[in-house]
Amino acid sequence: xxxxxxxxxxxxxxxxxxxxxxxxxxxxxxxxxxxxxxxxxxxxxxxxxxxxxxxxxxxxxxxxxxxxxxxxxxxxxxxxxxxxxxxxxxxxxxxxxxxxxxxxxxxxxxxxxxxxxxxxxxxxxxxxxxxxxxxxxxxxxxxxxxxxxxxxxxxxxxxxxxxxxxxxxxxxxxxxxxxxxxxxxxxxxxxxxxxxxxxxxxxxxxxxxxxxxxxxxxxxxxxxxxxxxxxxxxxxxxxxxxxxxxxxxxxxxxxxxxxxxxxxxxxxxxxxxxxxxxxxxxxxxxxxxxxxxxxxxxxxxxxxxxxxxxxxxxxxxxxxxxxxxxxxxxxxxxxxxxxxxxxxxxxxxxxxxxxxxxxxxxxxxxxxxxxxxxxxxxxxxxxxxxxxxxxxxxxxxxxxxxxxxxxxxxxxxxxxxxxxxxxxxxxxxxxxxxxxxxxxxxxxxxxxxxxxxxxxxxxxxxxxxxxxxxxxxxxxxxxxxxxxxxxxxxxxxxxxxxxxxxxxxxxxxxxxxxxxxxxxxxxxxxxxxxxxxxxxxxxxxxxxxxxxxxxxxxxxxxxxxxxxxxxxxxxxxxxxxxxxxxxxxxxxxxxxxxxxxxxxxxxxxxxxxxxxxx
Amino acid sequence: xxxxxxxxxxxxxxxxxxxxxxxxxxxxxxxxxxxxxxxxxxxxxxxxxxxxxxxxxxxxxxxxxxxxxxxxxxxxxxxxxxxxxxxxxxxxxxxxxxxxxxxxxxxxxxxxxxxxxxxxxxxxxxxxxxxxxxxxxxxxxxxxxxxxxxxxxxxxxxxxxxxxxxxxxxxxxxxxxxxxxxxxxxxxxxxxxxxxxxxxxxxxxxxxxxxxxxxxxxxxxxxxxxxxxxxxxx
Numbered sequence: 001x002x003x004x005x006x007x008x009x010x011x012x013x014x015x016x017x018x019x020x021x022x023x024x025x026x027x028x029x030x031x032x033x034x035x036x037x038x039x040x041x042x043x044x045x046x047x048x049x050x051x052x053x054x055x056x057x058x059x060x061x062x063x064x065x066x067x068x069x070x071x072x073x074x075x076x077x078x079x080x081x082x083x084x085x086x087x088x089x090x091x092x093x094x095x096x097x098x099x100x101x102x103x104x105x106x107x108x109x110x111x112x113x114x115x116x117x118x119x120x121x122x123x124x125x126x127x128x129x130x131x132x133x134x135x136x137x138x139x140x141x142x143x144x145x146x147x148x149x150x151x152x153x154x155x156x157x158x159x160x161x162x163x164x165x166x167x168x169x170x171x172x173x174x175x176x177x178x179x180x181x182x183x184x185x186x187x188x189x190x191x192x193x194x195x196x197x198x199x200x201x202x203x204x205x206x207x208x209x210x211x212x213x214x215x216x217x218x219x220x221x222x223x224x225x226x227x228x229x230x231x232x233x234x235x236x237x238x239x240x241x242x243x244x245x246x247x248x249x250x251x252x253x254x255x256x257x258x259x260x261x262x263x264x265x266x267x268x269x270x271x272x273x274x275x276x277x278x279x280x281x282x283x284x285x286x287x288x289x290x291x292x293x294x295x296x297x298x299x300x301x302x303x304x305x306x307x308x309x310x311x312x313x314x315x316x317x318x319x320x321x322x323x324x325x326x327x328x329x330x331x332x333x334x335x336x337x338x339x340x341x342x343x344x345x346x347x348x349x350x351x352x353x354x355x356x357x358x359x360x361x362x363x364x365x366x367x368x369x370x371x372x373x374x375x376x377x378x379x380x381x382x383x384x385x386x387x388x389x390x391x392x393x394x395x396x397x398x399x400x401x402x403x404x405x406x407x408x409x410x411x412x413x414x415x416x417x418x419x420x421x422x423x424x425x426x427x428x429x430x431x432x433x434x435x436x437x438x439x440x441x442x443x444x445x446x447x448x449x450x451x452x453x454x455x456x457x458x459x460x461x462x463x464x465x466x467x468x469x470x471x472x473x474x475x476x477x478x479x480x481x482x483x484x485x486x487x488x489x490x491x492x493x494x495x496x497x498x499x500x501x502x503x504x505x506x507x508x509x510x511x512x513x514x515x516x517x518x519x520x521x522x523x524x525x526x527x528x529x530x531x532x533x534x535x536x537x538x539x540x541x542x543x544x545x546x547x548x549x550x551x552x553x554x555x556x557x558x559x560x561x562x563x564x565x566x567x568x569x570x571x572x573x574x575x576x577x578x579x580x581x582x583x584x585x586x587x588x589x590x591x592x593x594x595x596x597x598x599x600x601x602x603x604x605x606x607x608x609x610x611x612x613x614x
Numbered sequence: 615x616x617x618x619x620x621x622x623x624x625x626x627x628x629x630x631x632x633x634x635x636x637x638x639x640x641x642x643x644x645x646x647x648x649x650x651x652x653x654x655x656x657x658x659x660x661x662x663x664x665x666x667x668x669x670x671x672x673x674x675x676x677x678x679x680x681x682x683x684x685x686x687x688x689x690x691x692x693x694x695x696x697x698x699x700x701x702x703x704x705x706x707x708x709x710x711x712x713x714x715x716x717x718x719x720x721x722x723x724x725x726x727x728x729x730x731x732x733x734x735x736x737x738x739x740x741x742x743x744x745x746x747x748x749x750x751x752x753x754x755x756x757x758x759x760x761x762x763x764x765x766x767x768x769x770x771x772x773x774x775x776x777x778x779x780x781x782x783x784x785x786x787x788x789x790x791x792x793x794x795x796x797x798x799x800x801x802x803x804x805x806x807x808x809x810x811x812x813x814x815x816x817x818x819x820x821x822x823x824x825x826x827x828x829x830x831x832x833x834x835x836x837x838x839x840x841x842x843x844x845x846x847x848x
Contacts, residue, residue, distance in 0.1 A: 070816045070817045070820055071816050071817070089816055114816050114819065114820065115820075130819075130823075131813075131814070131816060131819040131820075132807065132812070132813040132814045132819055133689055133813075133814030133815065133816065133819065141689075142689045142811070142814045143811075143814060177823075198823045198826070198827060199807075199823065200804070200807070200826075283834060284830070284831065284834065285830070286827070288827070304827055304830060304831040304834070305830075305831035305832070305834040305835050306834075325834075325835065325838070327723060327726070327727050327730075327835050327838075327839070328726070328730075330730065330734065330828055330831065330832075331827055331828050331831055332831075350730075350734065351734055351737055351738075352738075352820070352821070352824035352827075352828065354741055354820070354821070354824075355734070355737035355738065355740075355741065356737060357733070357737070361733075362733060363726070363729065363730065363733065366730060471740065471741065471744045
């Protein structure tokens with residue numbers, strides 16, 4: 001386990017300036033990691049795992065089976081009931097995962113749509129479309145006439161998963177690299193899609209009303225806004241682009257050191273000094289994606305050079321609350337809230353996901369995660385960095401990518417995909433000390449050329465045999481916990497289902513407690529609040545954590561464990577009485593405990609369990 | 615075969631090492647097939663850049679004028695190929711600039727930022743070369759930046775200005791010139807997407823959009839860094 005200890009106790013306003021200075025030179029830990037030097041291979045690569053195991057691996061459907069660059073790459077996942085929806089640059093796959101050991105393909109829809117990130121709401125499937133080659137009719141072969149070009153969100157009806165039905169294309173000015181579902185705060189029959197588009201605004205000849213303007217505050221400017229689509233669930237064919245969310249306005253001046261000019265021309269210091277900086281807006285005009293936490297009316301935007309905190313009480317008029325920037329981040333890429341909404345993990349997609357940025361020599365404070373806390377007045381403070389602690393090869397595209405929470409009570413745990421860096425589980429309970437709990441990793445798809453570590457030298461025009469000739473893009477696009485399993489979208493190889501395994505860092509009780517949290521739909525960028533039922537594994541999770549962190553004297557944790565075991569053997573009123581008595585005992589432990597807060601929470605959980613016993 | 619050079623050494627070279635490398639660079643230019651590394655390319659002194667004067671005119675384009683043949687069924691067009699070829703030269707110059715940072719006593723934060731540009735664009739050059747190779751096109755190496763002038767690239771005078779500065783003066787020159795350089799890259803992408811039928815190949819489209827996202831973000835950071843440079847003489 002490794003943390004980068006750069007305690008950035010700076011405020012968001014000073015973030016840009018303090019970050020790099022406090023982060024010292026970080027190196028990969030010495031010693032061997034089982035992930036180092038795994039054998040390469042597309043379908044037979046070496047595997048290393050800790051704290052999780054592979055339940056099943058299923059190759060791509062034949063329709064998408066190619067290793068040719070990004071074409072036909074798998075993208076993100078969405079979850080609904082018994083099905084997992086897997087996007088692909090050329091369509092999507094619906095998996096039946098009732099038997100996690102044998103996922104079955106229910107349908108494969110071919111529809112050229114980079115990058116094809118999906119989300120599901122009820123029976124509607126939404127697919128992001130960007131890129132100049134996408135056609136309204138889903139066909140391949142490219143766009144011959146500009147009016148055939150489709151960029152925005154495609155809507156499908158998947159009430160019959162075996163026969164998805166196309167509903168409509170909703171076109172947006174900047175296309176849709178990703179999108180996020182935001183439920184209407186009151187109306188059950190309306191949802192919004194926040195659309196992150198990575199392109200410039202499309203020409204008027206393609207889509208009327210689009211404007212590439214310079215002024216972020218200008219309402220007619222399509223460039224500096226998040227597009228918003230309103231979807232009436234009863235009539236999805238009437239979905240429309242309703243407004244633009246101007247969360248970037250004024251951002252070019254936001255995160256600067258106190259007392260310094262926002263931008264400004266430095267005085268020349270000598271003849272021949274550098275010319276004045278060119279004037280232009282500098283703030284972002286797009287988020288790679290945004291994560292919403294509807295329960296708390298909050299949005300965390302991963303927006304190029306900034307991480308943003310936004311109030312979405314009115315989904316059509318979101319208001320920016322805070323912004324943080326960091327020269328150590330290349331491209332703020334995605335965000336995950338802690339369940340209490342007080343923390344955010346941001347990822348940095350340095351190298352765009354197609355480059356090997358987890359090599360021994362790659363900077364540790366780049367291309368990983370950063371933890372940020374949210375204060376009472378809803379401002380960001382940046383804390384620490386985290387990057388996978390195993391050096392990947394030059395053959396492995398690797399950088400921090402998508403993930404989501406694992407519902408272990410009392411801890412902030414997340415699963416995350418790192419492309420060919422594999423999948424891992426990170427504990428970010430302490431924002432200053434995120435650490436790795438487990439991982440699953442395969443060797444590179446392509447064989448290693450002559451043991452070269454860092455690809456400084458451009459490959460010659462004729463590549464050596466076995467060299468980085470293909471540079472296949474692969475690995476985990478995203479890894480997400482859903483109803484008991486971690487699902488990972490393997491870009492090139494297919495579809496992985498993983499299971500958590502107990503270790504000294506994660507107990508069987510914690511894993512059992514996580515399994516008690518069930519969702520019908522799950523879209524990782526629209527975070528549901530995790531709620532645990534009153535249950536023994538939940539109480540025991542807290543107890544295990546107190547044992548692990550020595551938050552309570554060993555004699556007491558042993559006694560509580562025995563009392564819980566005794567109570568569990570009882571039923572009805574006896575169980576209730578025993579648990580109520582135990583809760584009263586645990587109340588008394590609070591005072592002398594090192595981790596008093598956790599003991600208090602455990603007492604409350606025991607009471608809740610008592611109340612549920614009848 | 616691949617020349618193995620540990621990447622971090624270049625930005626951390628002392629001035630003496632850098633000058634030693636400069637001398638090496640006076641050796642005849644690497645040919646396209648010899649896979650000159652950006653490290654070796656990072657070495658030439660300002661006077662060596664004079665060959666860039668005039669951009670395309672009167673100079674070999676290290677093969678960039680090689681004909682482009684589009685195979686049947688391909689989604690890419692000539693503009694995509696030219697974009698990928700030209701961007702290699704563009705990136706190579708950014709790497710050259712970045713590798714001056716340490717020897718010219720840039721502030722530590724700028725040095726880290728320069729390493730980031732170096733590492734990022736080195737791998738992107740590999741990507742572009744991989745794409746060109748996979749599609750049967752001419753693959754320029756990094757030496758192409760001596761002879762190819764793309765939007766935003768530094769003139770010999772600007773290179774001389776950068777190479778002649780130290781400390782805060784270097785920081786300022788670097789940031790101003792790298793902003794200019796990045797904005798040129800954005801222009802190249804804009805031109806690409808404005809070309810009919812171009813940018814439809816998924817790999818080209820993803821790459822070009824990444825260039826925009828990353829370099830736009832970096833321009834913002836560089837503007838912020840400019841405002842933090844100490845005013846007046848150190």
